[in-house]
Amino acid sequence: GNIGNSANFTVNQGGLSQTLSDGIHTITVNLCDDKGHCVQQSRIIELSNFVPIVFVDFSPNLNAFNELIIAKTGTVVVNLSGTYDPEGDALNCWITTSYGLIYPIQSPGIVNCPEIIEYTFPLESSQNNPAPEEDDFVLSIFVDDGVNSPVELAYNTNLYNEIPEPNFTIIRNNNFSQSVVTLDGSLTVDPEGDNLAIEFYSSLDGTLQWSDEPSGTVWQGHLSRGIHTIEMRVTDDSLEHVEEYKVSSMLISVLNSPPSAQIISPNQADSYDSSELVILSANGSGDFDSVCSTFNSIGFWLCSQTEASQGSEYLQVSWTSDLDGRLSSTNQEGLFYQARLSSGIHTITLEIDDGINPPVTDTTSIQVSKSAPVLSLATPEFTKTFKSSEFIFWNAVNSLDYDGDEFTMTIRSDKLTEPILLDVDPSITHMSKLGAGTHSIEITLTDADGMVRTEFFELIVEPSAPEVVIINPSEGQSFTGGVAIILEEESTDADFDITFRQWKVIDRSTGEVVETLSGSTESIILNPGEYLIELTVRDSLLNTQVSSREIRVEKTDPVLDEQSITVTPGELTTNQLVDLQVSVILSDPDGTTQDVQATIIHGIQVWDFSLEDLDGDGIWTGSVAVNPEQSGRPSLKITARDGVGDSATISQVSKTIVVNDPDSTSNNTPLIIGGLGIISLILITLIIARFRNNKLEDDLIESWETFKRPPSAKEYPDVDQDDVEQITEVVNDLWSQLEQEEGLN
Template identity: 35%
Template structure:
């Protein structure tokens, strides 16, 4: 007899099994068996389900046929010999795994266990072996769209969203907004495959490589763009689109200023459009127009930086780029310009300059500027510490200042009340007065003792800075002195005012003979920064002669002149007489034909005698002329008078000349 008994409903692992046998007549016979129950492990089993053998195909590991005899809660582990632990979980839902496996040979192991304590650490195992092949790459161009029409200036973004290789991990792909790559979400065992990317144009050839996303421009023409992706293991993947590119106008590349910038009217706008380009390679020019259509820049080369100013107020500037083919582009920019303050600047005087004496100083504010053209006043000052001495001047004037150091200040104000200062430190050099010694003129330097005489004195004085104010003189004769003041004002004996000729007249009555001494001082006015005045002097002497009561000076002068004239006449006569006698002696000797005179040139003898007479005559003539009106009495006594000659005349070389008639 045989039968099966299950203990599935047993509430304990230990129990007593009683078997009772009865024939229905006799008392039942019991067979008591002590039973010890064991917890069985689940039975592991699974199958592999996949649509293809490539790594890009989803693999399903189905272990749903696995069960636990006791109905215990099942624990599951899926493990790949290449990819490692695929899943670790519990429950019947864990018996099915879906995912991707790396390329290569895999041994898949299913480990199942239950939650029974006595089965802790025990697993039932099922395995399957199969291979995963390499997946081919995918190529796709997501932008630009196929059939796009653009011009050569259009910046195109080339994106290959959907492109990739399932044997490459997505973490190695670029992060591009909106792009989805064909790649493995987990890093493949053994590393990601590398693949080459090439972008080519039927016109330009290779235009990019190794990029799944990039930006660029195409030359004018009808382009066929081809994307090629090659992993080196499978056939390369290829995708193509067509793009029609037309020629374009030049494109403005303005570095400065930027649209909406703020300026003041005194600022120079630095116009840098050197980034401008014509993508067709055509030559082009740039023109900038203001709101009224006035040309700020006209057909210039954009490669250079230009500077200009804008008047206060809002401005909209239009920039026109025109190329050689007639294509042009216009771009507008808006700026706001605020009013600015004036800038004070002196054209003259020059800061730090030393100006020559007597310079007429030009004060010029012509260099001052206000870019709003609203300067209202120009005020000039001489700054003395904290004091301001105003100079009556405007934008331009001429002033004469005394020598010295000056701090000149210019204040410029505009109609809005804004102002600015300019300063210059200058020096006006001074000059000392200088007498022209050769110009000194005295009406009479010979004075008569005791007589009152008026003497006029004139002298030229050079004074470069025009500060000479005081010219004074003094004549000293013993204890006597006479002081006088000279002027160049056209007063008194001075003839012309301001001509540099200073004049004075002084009355002199000297007592006693002698030589009075005259000194004239020219004293310059004390200038700023000058410790003492500059002075020059000139001197001269007078002669005071005595007065003879019986024979005055006039008579003495006449007598001396007469005597001198008489001596000259006598000497001339003596010379003539001497030559005449010498000639007679020679002539008389011609009648004597002695041996002494034989062969002698008689004319030479006459000439020799005449020359001897001239020598004697020269010895009698005075060697120097007597000074006019100056004949001392001692010299007069030495001059022979006609009375001293006597009737016999003058004895010359021991010979008496008589009968002078």
Template identity: 45%
Template sequence: YLNNSVFSGTQCVSLESHPSLSGHGNRISSACTGAVVLTDSQVNWSGLVDDRAATGTPTVLNLDATSRLHLHQPVNVSYASASLATGAELDVAWDLTVWVINNKSNGIPAASVNVTFTLYEPSIVLSTNYDGLLFLPDFIGQRWTSSGVGNDNTADIDCGYFGVSNSTTTTFNQDTVVYCHLPLQNQAPFIRWSTPEDGSVFSSQGEVFFNASDTWDLDDDAMSFNWRSSLDDDIVAGCAGVFNGNEQPGDGAPFLANGDPMTQVPPYCQLSDGIHEITLEVCDIQYCQSEVRIIELVNLPPTLVVDFEPALSPWSELIMPQTGTVVINTNGTSDPEGDGVACAIEFVGYTRTNPEWDGTYTCPETLTYTFDHADDDPPAVFQLKVVAWDEIGNLVSNTVDVMLYNEIAEPVFTVLRNGNTSASQVTLDGSGTVDPEGDALTVMFTSSLDGVLSTQGATWDGYLSRGVHTLTMEVTDDRAEHANQTRAASMLLEVENALPLAVIASPPAQTFDSSELISFSANGSGDADAACSTFPTDGSWTCAPFEPASGSEFLVVTWTSSLDGRLTPEGEDWLLFEERLSAGVHTITLSVDDGIHEPVTTTRELTITPSAPVLDLVSPVSGSVHLSSTIFMLD
């Protein structure tokens, strides 16, 4: 297909090897400077327009010997200037409309029409539509070849209706409307009955609208209408009240039976319950025409509307946990006659008893049922039926297959902590997770940063490294069908960087003399964001037992004295060392710096007294025995 296209440019359009190309709405632009070229192509276009014709230089149609161009309703296309090779064909087609009318110029429905074309097209025998029209689109009127244009096609038209016929002939070289006149005698009316439709079923005393107002007479005669029922006889005659003006059913006006007497403007027409054979008879001044339809008025069952929660599967199955609760919304359920409606749940093929009906004809907006298979397994499949019935006993139901399954517990856990840093202890408490069927649970806590935290029970106490954690609790039970299946719940938890901790474990706050070698220890110091592997193996340190996800912090540890200055070398982080201090009162300061927070410090005051000279006779060793010839080193 090639539709609604504009051809322009130096080549305009060139089609090659198209065995069947159709299209509509195409246009040759005035900007086209080339030709329409067809090579070995069969093309059928409707509504082709040539804008160049207005310039006096129409576009050339160029067809080779194996091409055929069929143009339906072309506009301003020059056939005379076409370049057609021997064997090429250019067909120009139009629409033919045949209107069969009577003496009143009214179209005659179902009239027989026989159209015989003298050239190119086969004969056609069809009937007119309800308006007396026969529309024949896209028939060839002219054919152009390399020898020029052939004769115009002509159409011989024969029309007939109930023994009356007529003929006419027309030259077919443009869109043509042909009137075929049949001098008919007076004809019976044509009944066009819209409502009620044949076979309709209405609720008891339900409204029935009678409408045949589109009925018409071919001769424009006045018509009379008579509506009769096999149960109630003349329907209009039984109406209470008087029809006014143009509302007369006898003249063809529509009317309502069994309307609401509180709201309907009289007259009020009634139709009994039962199966009616409704006969409509329409007469003009000479003929009558009738039609029969069957309708029924009966007390109908309620209209049941249900919506399930949980929702049904695409196959209308209720698949839910075997200890779950189904909620069925019945909003919209009603009775056509306004009777009271009762609703209830029933089971088919189920081991439990049906819920009891409360005895009232008031359908609750929701029906609920809780399945109680905590200690046993339900049937593989059974049916749940929602039933609604009215006070007459008319019943309607909606049945669904039910498949109950043992569910894995829904994980529920809370996070407790005494602070929000990595030094704060965290408790993950999932003890509120309960398996609906009482199956034994297996629980695993994980962190997106620190990995698996615990697989031992529903609670965990510990520490988390700094960063934003996705904490997940995964739960499964010991049912074989749940192998490799879990349910999970997650939450985000942000853990902030902890402050370092500075602790002077020794020396104690006491008096030393300047000769004593004093032990300095920062045992207990550290940082919860530093891995324990970065601390000395001796002692007990504040540290992370594993490498934090974002890396271990590097601590700068500095000891200083208010009298002697820095006690440890630059660039050295001594947590344990021994040192002598000068005499005086010293304020010892331990500083721990993680490079993120301000350094954390702690102090201790020491009193150092001057010491006497320290004498030590190293040699000879006391109590040793020597020869009298020995030369001694006295040290």
């Protein structure tokens, strides 16, 4: 069509209505004058439509590799401002992803190209809004002018898991250390919904809390005095964020708290006396700048559970009375204290000083009355069971009267009509015995003002076994044989119920009981040896006690009394048979000598016989028929033997008997008798030798030598054949010496 009517014209220029469409055009120009003459010339031209010019910017920005890195739940902002179409065609703009996202949704007939396209990636897919299946994909931007193919700009995109930004606030009533501080980070959430690990940290107190629980977003507690940098450190449980945190911090100043003083006890409403330990308690008092471990374990206190970074404060705590003065001055442990107060009206003051703030005080008033003496009984121990034989020691030495009054002590038992102790001095330990049974003991202390304190106890006394006491004999005592041994005892029983008493005398060599006796005092005579004397005592409850002593009875040697020898008849006559009666007194206290022999030697005649003590009077008697064949002086030898063998002890005595001839005698008689005497000596020696053992034979040979040469210790008279009596005496003396040597050896 007609596109112009002037020599020059422009088409397809903004603001002008004249346009030429895209395509091949034949442009024809007709030039006519005013006469109606026209010329015509044609040209063929082709018009092409340019694609839109696209300008794009991203938030967040692309990295150096022209890649888009954005959080999984982040919002991408595509800025298309400056994008245009050279021909001014209407543009349509949108974004797509490789996993199927188209945004905004494209509808037929709707053309729109906003300058800003904002899109937030979802974690879960919804209708027309799919979630990324992977963290890496391609994001494309499309710009379409409706004529040309849409312009596409593609970018590699990576989604990453992000740590949320910490967001917390500090809440508290005041700036003192005792004020509760709340750190509230509940607005901190993880975009991907991961579980969070949150740490609250103080530059002074260290880690306040670490938690991976949902409740860990809030911390409540106390901060120590000082200026703190409080940090909230946040991470999630994604493996890529191990040891990686995001931190937010704030400064906070905490002031030193003043101490608090409050007297809980003593109380004006309560009554007290001078003997009581009055509890001075300031429960609830303290200072929050002091750690609780430095306080008394009894009670509850104003204190910090943890020690401050600058150390725990030391408190000076003092209790004073306007009557008794300072009661205590110590550290915070003194917030609980016990003290006795004198009688009167007291004003009690508690003062606490932390050395930083002014001291704080509290006061109360109480009345203390006088008191009775206080019993402090060291013994007996009433948990212990006593025996009726035991002494019970009543030790109340530590008892006292807090008013300084003198006082006495009286002790009674419900089983006794009379007091055990009456108005005694308690500063002295007293003792007594009690009968068996369960005693209800009443102890009364009375002071000079007549004030009385009585306490009751239960004391159990059990029946006791007898106490065996042997008076005689003593342990290891030695007695002479034949002497009476006194057995004496003084056994006792605190319950006075001894029913059985028995002595046993036991031979230690055989173990046999040789005597059994039952008296308190007994007398016995024992044979030589070692004995165990055993005393058994039993009471009515069959409680039995045994005591013993070891004794020794010494053996005694027999002793014959030479002066007591009697011979009846006193003189003998030759060739006349008589019954010769012999007696002698033997002393042997242990009575063990049972062998007493007598021998009469008259020349070659020998008579042996035994002596006996039939009535036990110590006089041993015996008889023998004697018929002397010649006159002379025969020797009577009496030997007492105690024991057997080489260990036997021997006692010997001798006496000379007179043998007379009838009246008629011969002149040659002395010579004959003298010869016969020598022959008799030889025969006697031979007879003795036949009955001796080898040792006695040796001794006998020595005796012969003695006969040939009498020892110088014994002077024998010269023997004359005319002196028959002297020869006989020599023979008798030799015989006596031989017998004695045999007995000694």
